[in-house]
Amino acid sequence: MTVPKADDPTGLPVSAPNIVASPAGRSMIRVRGMTRVYRMGDATVHALSGVDLDIEAGEYVSITGQSGSGKSTFMHLLGCLDRPTAGTYELNGQLVTRMTDAEQARIRNKNIGFVFQTFNLINRTKAIDNVAIPLIYARERRTRDRAMKALEIVGLKHRWNHKPSEISGGERQRVAIARAIVNEPSIVLADEPTGNLDSRTGEQILDIFDRLNAAGTTIILVTHEMSVAARARRLIHMADGRIDADAPVTDALRTELLQSAVLGAAHFEGHVLTSSAAGIKNKKN
Amino acid sequence: MFFFRIVMMSLRGLQTNLMRSLLAMLGVIIGVSAVVSAMSILSGAQKEIAERFESMGADQMIIATGSGRRQARHVSFDALKPEDADALIASCPLIIAAAPEFQNIAQVKHLQKNKQTQLLATTEAYSSMNDYQPAEGRFITREDDRAERKYCVLGYEIAGDLFGNLSAVGKRVKIDGQGFTVIGVMEKKGFLGFRQVDSQVIIPLSTGLKKLFGVKFVTMITAQAKDQELLDAAILQAKRSLRAEHRIRAGTPDDFQVFTREQAKEQVADFTQIFEIVLYSIAGISLVVGAIGIMNIMLVSVTERTREIGVRIAVGARRRDILTQFLLEAMVISCIGGIVGVVVGAAFADLLEQWTRILHTFTPPSAVLLALFMAAGVGIVSGIYPAIRAYNLDPVEALRYE
Known part of the structure; x- marks a missing residue:
C-alpha cells in the first residue's frame, strides 16, 4: 500500500510500514525499569538506571540529552543491539528481552530500521547493493525491485548504480535511510542522522522522516540539536541515565527549542527543556 | 540463494582488494600446484613403469648379483x-x-x-x-x-x-x-x-x-x-x-638374487610410495603456509571491517550469518587458489614433459578432486578463527569502531 502525501514537494510514494497490531491497551514499545550497567575494570557505570517508557505506533519521538546521558545506550537497547542488565522491553506485545539472539536479529531485520550519523554504508558496493543488505539477511529472493523502490522513496533512484564514494553526504544518508526502510519496518531508529550534514541537507533528511512518519512509521530520533528535536511531536530528555522530561512538542515548545538552537543549543539544552516541560513532566505516572 | 549472495559479496570484496587477495592465495596456489604436478608426474611415471613391465616377459626371471638383503655385505x-x-x-x-x-x-x-x-x-x-x-x-x-x-x-x-x-x-x-x-x-x-x-x-x-x-x-x-x-x-x-x-x-646366504616381473613391480611400487610420501609432505607444508596466509588476511579483514560487521548485525544479520560470511570468504579465497593451483600444476607437469622429453605425465581426475578438497579444507581451517572473531564482536562496540 502506498500513501502519497499531498504537501510533499517530491510527491514520491511512501510505503506503509509493517504495523503489527498491539494487544489492546498495550503500547507498541513498552519499557519498564530498563537498566544497563557497564563494568569497566573495577568501576561500574550506570548508563541507564530504570527507564520506563511507552511509545505508541506512529509516534515521532526525539530523544535529547548531553553526551553520557544514556540516550545512545537507550537507543541500542530499543534497537535490540544490546541487552539490558535489568528491566523489560516489549515490542508489539512480544517480550524482546526474553528472545534469543536469532529472534532479536529477526526483529532488527523486519521491525526496526537503523540510520546512523556516519551513514555506515559499505563503500565497495553500489547504492542498490547497500540498500539490499537487509533483504539478503531476510532471505528474500527478489531484492532488486524492492531495493529500487526504497531508493525511489528517498528520491535516489537515479543514483542506484553509484558507490557511496561517488555521491554527496546527503545522498549517502538517503541511501542509508533507504536501507533502513527496505524491509518496511514499523520503527526507524535514527542516531544523530543530520550530525554530519549541513543544515540544508539535514532539512531534506528530516523531510524524509516526516513523510515516513506521515505514512505510519514510528520515528525515534536521537539528537542533541534542538532544531532537529523540534521536528518531532514528542520530546524526551535524558540525563544521568534517566528520562527527566517527556513532553509533546507544542508550538510554544517548538519556538523555544528553535530559539535555543539559534542561541546555542549546548548551553541552553537542559535548562530550556526542564523549565518548559516541568509542568507536564511525569504526567503518565 | 543466501549462500550464493554471500559468495558473490565476497567475490566483489576480493576484487576491490585484488593484490592482497592474490597474495593470500599464493600459498594455496603453490601447495595445490605442487600436489597436482607431483601427482601428475607420479601417475605418469607409474603408468610408464607399468607399460615397461608389460614389455618384460611374465615368464622371465632376472638374476643379479647381491643377496637382496642389506646385511649380506660380503657379497x-x-x-x-x-x-x-x-x-x-x-x-x-x-x-x-x-x-x-x-x-x-x-x-x-x-x-x-x-x-x-x-x-x-x-x-x-x-x-x-x-x-x-x-x-x-x-x-x-x-x-x-x-x-x-x-x-x-x-x-x-x-x-x-x-x-x-x-x-x-x-x-x-x-x-x-x-x-x-x-x-x-x-x-x-x-x-x-x-x-x-x-x-x-x-x-x-x-x-x-x-x-x-x-x-x-x-x-x-x-x-x-x-x-x-x-x-x-x-x-x-x-x-x-x-x-x-x-x-x-x-x-x-645366496650371493645372487632372483626376481620376477611381479616382484620388481612391487619394489617399484614401494619406491614410488616413499616418493609419494615425501611429495605430499612438501605439499602439506605449503598448504599449511597457505592456510596461515589466508588466516592472516582474514584477521586483517575482520578488523578492518569491524564497523561493517556492526552495520550488518544492526540491519538484521544473525551472528551465525556473520560467521558464515567470513568462513565462506576464506573458502572462496582458498578455492580460487585451489583452481588456479590445479591449472598451474597441470600446466607445469605438461611443460616438464615437453622440456625433458623423457618424463611422461598424466593428471588424474582424482588429483584435481583431491586438490580442490584440500583447498576447501584449507579455507575452513584458515577461516574459522577469524570468523569466530567476527562472530564474537559486540555490535554496539563494532558500530563505534573507528
Missing part, C-alpha cells in the same frame, strides 16, 4: 659369471633360455659422427627371448661369441644417428677406440624393460668382457621358464643350480 659384485647361464640351461629342465648381460656406457664413432650410448654385451638368446629382431642384417650368433668377433648390432635410433638413411650393415664403427663391423640393425622397439633399446649397441658377450671391459663377470642374467605357470618352480631350480655352481655351503 661381491662379480659373483655372476658368464658360464652361469650355460649351467642354468644344463641343470634346470624348466629353464629353456638364459641371456647373460654386461652393460656399460661407450663412445661410438663413425667418420665424424660421435655418440655416447648404452653398450650391451650379450648372447644370441637375448634377441629371441625378448622377441627383439634385426630389421636388417643379422643378430649375434653363438659362433660370433665363441670367436670373440668384433661385430656389433646397432639399435634403430643409433643406426639412424650414425648413418642417416644409408645402410649401416657391413660398415665399420669405432667403439671406445676399437674397430667393429656392423652386422645388423635392430627393429624399432622403444623400451625393453627399463632400457631404451633403440639407442643401444649390442656386441658379443665374450668380445665385450675380454676386449673392452676386461672383466670376468656379468651384471645380470635373464632366464626364461618353460611356462609362466612354472616360473616359481624354475626359480627354485635356478637357485639350487647357482648355489652349486658358486659352491655356497648350506646355511650361507
Whole structure:
C-alpha cells in the first residue's frame, strides 16, 4: 500500500510500514525499569538506571540529552543491539528481552530500521547493493525491485548504480535511510542522522522522516540539536541515565527549542527543556 | 540463494582488494600446484613403469648379483659369471633360455659422427627371448661369441644417428677406440624393460668382457621358464643350480638374487610410495603456509571491517550469518587458489614433459578432486578463527569502531 502525501514537494510514494497490531491497551514499545550497567575494570557505570517508557505506533519521538546521558545506550537497547542488565522491553506485545539472539536479529531485520550519523554504508558496493543488505539477511529472493523502490522513496533512484564514494553526504544518508526502510519496518531508529550534514541537507533528511512518519512509521530520533528535536511531536530528555522530561512538542515548545538552537543549543539544552516541560513532566505516572 | 549472495559479496570484496587477495592465495596456489604436478608426474611415471613391465616377459626371471638383503655385505659384485647361464640351461629342465648381460656406457664413432650410448654385451638368446629382431642384417650368433668377433648390432635410433638413411650393415664403427663391423640393425622397439633399446649397441658377450671391459663377470642374467605357470618352480631350480655352481655351503646366504616381473613391480611400487610420501609432505607444508596466509588476511579483514560487521548485525544479520560470511570468504579465497593451483600444476607437469622429453605425465581426475578438497579444507581451517572473531564482536562496540 502506498500513501502519497499531498504537501510533499517530491510527491514520491511512501510505503506503509509493517504495523503489527498491539494487544489492546498495550503500547507498541513498552519499557519498564530498563537498566544497563557497564563494568569497566573495577568501576561500574550506570548508563541507564530504570527507564520506563511507552511509545505508541506512529509516534515521532526525539530523544535529547548531553553526551553520557544514556540516550545512545537507550537507543541500542530499543534497537535490540544490546541487552539490558535489568528491566523489560516489549515490542508489539512480544517480550524482546526474553528472545534469543536469532529472534532479536529477526526483529532488527523486519521491525526496526537503523540510520546512523556516519551513514555506515559499505563503500565497495553500489547504492542498490547497500540498500539490499537487509533483504539478503531476510532471505528474500527478489531484492532488486524492492531495493529500487526504497531508493525511489528517498528520491535516489537515479543514483542506484553509484558507490557511496561517488555521491554527496546527503545522498549517502538517503541511501542509508533507504536501507533502513527496505524491509518496511514499523520503527526507524535514527542516531544523530543530520550530525554530519549541513543544515540544508539535514532539512531534506528530516523531510524524509516526516513523510515516513506521515505514512505510519514510528520515528525515534536521537539528537542533541534542538532544531532537529523540534521536528518531532514528542520530546524526551535524558540525563544521568534517566528520562527527566517527556513532553509533546507544542508550538510554544517548538519556538523555544528553535530559539535555543539559534542561541546555542549546548548551553541552553537542559535548562530550556526542564523549565518548559516541568509542568507536564511525569504526567503518565 | 543466501549462500550464493554471500559468495558473490565476497567475490566483489576480493576484487576491490585484488593484490592482497592474490597474495593470500599464493600459498594455496603453490601447495595445490605442487600436489597436482607431483601427482601428475607420479601417475605418469607409474603408468610408464607399468607399460615397461608389460614389455618384460611374465615368464622371465632376472638374476643379479647381491643377496637382496642389506646385511649380506660380503657379497661381491662379480659373483655372476658368464658360464652361469650355460649351467642354468644344463641343470634346470624348466629353464629353456638364459641371456647373460654386461652393460656399460661407450663412445661410438663413425667418420665424424660421435655418440655416447648404452653398450650391451650379450648372447644370441637375448634377441629371441625378448622377441627383439634385426630389421636388417643379422643378430649375434653363438659362433660370433665363441670367436670373440668384433661385430656389433646397432639399435634403430643409433643406426639412424650414425648413418642417416644409408645402410649401416657391413660398415665399420669405432667403439671406445676399437674397430667393429656392423652386422645388423635392430627393429624399432622403444623400451625393453627399463632400457631404451633403440639407442643401444649390442656386441658379443665374450668380445665385450675380454676386449673392452676386461672383466670376468656379468651384471645380470635373464632366464626364461618353460611356462609362466612354472616360473616359481624354475626359480627354485635356478637357485639350487647357482648355489652349486658358486659352491655356497648350506646355511650361507645366496650371493645372487632372483626376481620376477611381479616382484620388481612391487619394489617399484614401494619406491614410488616413499616418493609419494615425501611429495605430499612438501605439499602439506605449503598448504599449511597457505592456510596461515589466508588466516592472516582474514584477521586483517575482520578488523578492518569491524564497523561493517556492526552495520550488518544492526540491519538484521544473525551472528551465525556473520560467521558464515567470513568462513565462506576464506573458502572462496582458498578455492580460487585451489583452481588456479590445479591449472598451474597441470600446466607445469605438461611443460616438464615437453622440456625433458623423457618424463611422461598424466593428471588424474582424482588429483584435481583431491586438490580442490584440500583447498576447501584449507579455507575452513584458515577461516574459522577469524570468523569466530567476527562472530564474537559486540555490535554496539563494532558500530563505534573507528
